Amino acid sequence: MEKRIVLDRTTTPDGEPLELAIEDGHHIIRVGGVPLMSSSMKGSEEAMAEAALEELGEIDAPRVLVGGLGMGFTLRATLDAFDEHAEVCVAELMPDIIRYNRGADSPHVALRAQ
DSSP: OEEEEEEEEOOTTSSSSEEEETTTTTEEEEOOOEEEEETOOHHHHHHHHHHHHHHHHHSSSSSEEEEOOOOHHHHHHHHHHHHHHHEEEOOSSOOOHHHHHTTTTTGGGGGTTT
């Protein structure tokens, strides 16, 4: 039987229920009961950061916009891919998602202090 711990529940701006949970040791975000993202799969987030680096790598001090924080994997991959001269901005609509990423139960330890 799958162990499930609900960390938080809220609603999206359009009224859909959003749940932050840990299931079988993996963090998961569900919207309307449907899994949106999981800490067990983050390859696409890392690939997006690498694609951005390929496109912007020759630019001095590039500016990168990450659309949505989610579990922070795209942000972490972007910060790792670009050097300290890059400006990285995250656009997130939901304060609960930001709080989740900063908290002790965050799936991404590297983002907690930021």
